[in-house]
Amino acid sequence: MKILINIVICFYSITAFGQMTEISRKSVDAQLFNLDKLGNFYFVKQNVLTKTDKDLKALYTWDTYYYGDISFVDVSDPLRILIYYADFNTLLFLDKYLTELRDPVSLDDINIYNSGAIAVAQQGGFWVYNYQNSHIVRVDQNLKIAQNGVNLYAQIKDGEIRELLVSTDYIVLKTDGGNIIVLDKFANFYLKLMAKDDTPICLDNDKLFYIEDKELVIYDLTRKKQSFIKMPVGPVLDIDASGENFYVLAEKSLITFEILY
Secondary structure (H helix, E strand, O other): OHHHHHHHHHHHHHEEEOEEEEEEEEEOOOOEEEEOOOOOEEEEEOOEEEEEOOOOOEEEEEEOOOOOOOOEEEOOOOOOEEEEEHHHOEEEEEOOOOOEOOOOEEHHHHOOOOOOOEEEOOOOOEEEEEOOOOEEEEEOOOOOEEEEOOOOHHHHOOOOEEEEEEOOOEEEEEEOOOEEEEEEOOOOEEEEEEOOOOOOEEEEOOEEEEEEOOEEEEEEOOOOEEEEEEOOOOOEEEEEEEOOEEEEEEOOEEEEEEEEO
């Protein structure tokens, strides 16, 4: 009996259930979105990036056909917004007015020919996964390699990197096979999770969010504890989170939920 009790206690120490309550639902026509630390939203539709305030009032727009469609946007630093164009292996940095901060950066010029995904580095510059040596590397503001992470081939093998997310303490990579690889802030291997190939993911400090079998999974990376909440909407195009608020981009709508753990 004592052994059984210990097993039950261990199970509930890593798994919990929560709930979400819808706060608002607003009409939006976009494919992707992000939320910055100041409460501004950024919506992507093909080659157009639109910045809005918290009430979704349009503030600024970035629009160019030169590099094709936008692959993704990183707004973790609202004063240095990163836009990545996978088709051209090129990235841009914009200021808070969506004006270019510097000339476009071609990753081919720094010998990174197959980059996978990009994210802003808190130390300056950006993180990028380099398929040539299966490392995540940090490129500084002078476009020099400043840091190499551990070799990740054993974890990723020949998979493609679909997303790269960075917080203060963690770096998260998601592959086309649904593998979620978590590194610490020094780019050392931390843990590996499994999710569906097409699930959107987001990272809010030490909490990782993704959708699995019509449930929202919230994984506390520091405590290695996961919570599950039934998703009240679907299908979902993109997600983001900030504190107790969770945002869902569904077809033609941005829905805000409050999460209670």
